[in-house]
Amino acid sequence: MEVGVDGVGEGVAYFGDVKRNGQEMCRITLAGCVSNEEEARRALRAKARIWIDEFHRREGLPAVADQPLVLREP
Numbered sequence: 569m570e571v572g573v574d575g576v577g578e579g580v581a582y583f584g585d586v587k588r589n590g591q592e593m594c595r596i597t598l599a600g601c602v603s604n605e606e607e608a609r610r611a612l613r614a615k616a617r618i619w620i621d622e623f624h625r626r627e628g629l630p631a632v633a634d635q636p637l638v639l640r641e642p
Contacts, residue, residue: 579599579600580599581597581598581599582597582598582599582602582605582608582611583595583596583597583598583612584596584612584613584615584616586616586619586620593623594616594619594623596612596615596616596619598611598612598615
């Protein structure tokens, strides 16, 4: 997951991109609910894990040798 920071109005938004095979699958954004980058990384990691787990449930187990979505920290 790549994490970035964006200015949004009066606040700051943190975002994380969930990718598979280099293709962006989802962008998760947090705005106004975290006070620093480390806290944002923890929250984004948790939200990304939930999204990945839900995606796998919707898609079912891969029938082919497709690279699964995984959460990687830089």
